[in-house]
Amino acid sequence: MRVLSTLRFTLLRLMRNYIVLLLLLAVPIALLTVFSVILSGMVDEAGRPYFDQTALTMVLAFQLFGGSTVMSYLNEDLFARNRERMTVAPFNRTLYAFSILLAGSAFSFLLGAAIMAYTRLVLGLVWANWGWTLYLIALMAVLSSIVCVIFVCGVKSFSTAERLSEVYGVGFVLLAGLFFPMPQHAVFEFMGSYGNPLTLSVGAVRAVEIGNWNEAWFQANIVLAAIGFLFPVMLVMGRRRLR
Amino acid sequence: MTIFYFTLKRSFANLANLIFLTAAPIACIFLPAGEGWPPLAYGYAYFGIVILFVAIRLAQIMMEDRVKGILKRLSVAPVRYFSYLGQHLLAYAVILILQSAVVVLGGWIAGQELHRPWALFALYVSFSFAALAMALAWISVFRSKDAAFLFYMSLIVLAALLGGIILPLEIFPDLLRRIAVILPTFWFAEGLKSIASAQPFADNVRINATLCLYALVFLVLGSTRRMQ
Secondary structure: OOHHHHHHHHHHHHHHHHHHHHHHHHHHHHHHHHHHHHHHOOEOOOOEEEEHHHHHHHHHHHHOOOHHHHHHHHHHHHHHOOOOOHHHHHOOOOHHHHHHHHHHHHHHHHHHHHHHHHHHHHOOOOOOOHHHHHHHHHHHHHHHHHHHHHOOOOOOOOHHHHHHHHHOOOOOOOOOOOOOOOOOOHHHHHHHOOOHHHHHHHHHHHHHHHHOOHHHHHHHHHHHHHHHHHHHHHHHHHHHHHH | HHHHHHHHHHOOOOOHHHHHHHHHHHHHHHOOOOOOOOOOOOOHHHHHHHHHHHHHHHHHHHHHHHHHOOHHHHHOOOOOHHEEEEEEEEHHHHHHHHHHHHHHHHHHHHHOOOOOHHHHHHHHHHHHHHHHHHHHHHOOOOHHHHHHHHHHHHHHHHHHHOOOOOOHHHOOOHHHHHHHHHHHHHHHHHHHHHHHHHOHHHHHHHHHHHHHHHHHHHHHHOOOOOOO
16 A cells, blocks of 8 residues: 555645645635625525525535646646656556545545635634535535546546636536526526536535425435446546556 | 737637637627626626636736746847837737627627617727736736736636626625725726716716726836846
């Protein structure tokens, strides 16, 4: 298990990646602070504060971009800059790639949890069921990492893979109808409800808030099923590329 | 005008840029209109954010020149720095003006409610100048291309939110509303509002002049630094 000894350095690298910290931690915190000032005191028809919904959506939406670190490290270590060094290193490269995937997902999850803690401690937001929310953050982090690994292994050019991962993140945010209402069409309606990991996980958390555990498990399990489906795809593509 | 010609060519050289420069404005034409907010259809408010992104992506070409040392070679060539900068900015301005024309003309053909297309076009052009000058000033501070872009990206999101492009300024607390006035995005949102509510012509002129003033200030800031 020589790969285990590299895990420490992967984590150190993740923690020193200031640009990722800025984009996935500082930006959401700044945005949430601004939103909490703007939306303070406003409630929707059901009497819940608007800010609850915004905070939940933002915490989960930023997980869509969490896979970008996994992608850039895989590219740097196994396909580009350090490729030759890693080829002569006496360890299993597939396992190393897998350790990056795990570490990257865990890091993304931790950032999500940190944002949640910030909204609780500083902005005073009460999460109805924080354990369940954390579970969905974890699912989203793993899903995004897997998708990004598929992109980086499936596409020859890294910059194309990067653009694709942006399309994945921004696309699902747009499809969820957060920026403007989507047209009334069966395809858009599906992609704005059961075909969209973001709306699924938001829906799962909202369902728990009103005590509907059946619906919550149903929506969360769809995300889990997507992970279960994409994981073998990722294995096949990754093995083909790493050979 | 050799530099101008090659800058135009370079701007469209890579596929991502080509798609971004052509597809984003076209997508803006077809976004739906909201109920009461924003004043024009969604695409016409978000086109301001697109302009900011396009400006930084284009200005990065100049940054690449500086980082790779092309600017050093140019300094021994019989080209004045002023003409290098001028022709680059002209090329970017042409691209942005064309995009604005596409968005306004396309909306007019597609039957979007634009109220006063000419005033809208003028607003986009003056905002483009301001965005370009800001991008120029921004890249002159940075050394790494990625860092410059990603930092700027986060600032764009914040400025768009605080300037009143994403959410109506009326729901903001008093303090934030007053601070918003210093952001160029505020003046852009203000311009859209004034076009939609058929304010007198002088109001449009005032807003465009403010945006041009931003352009001038940032142009001066951004063009002072030449090399390294």
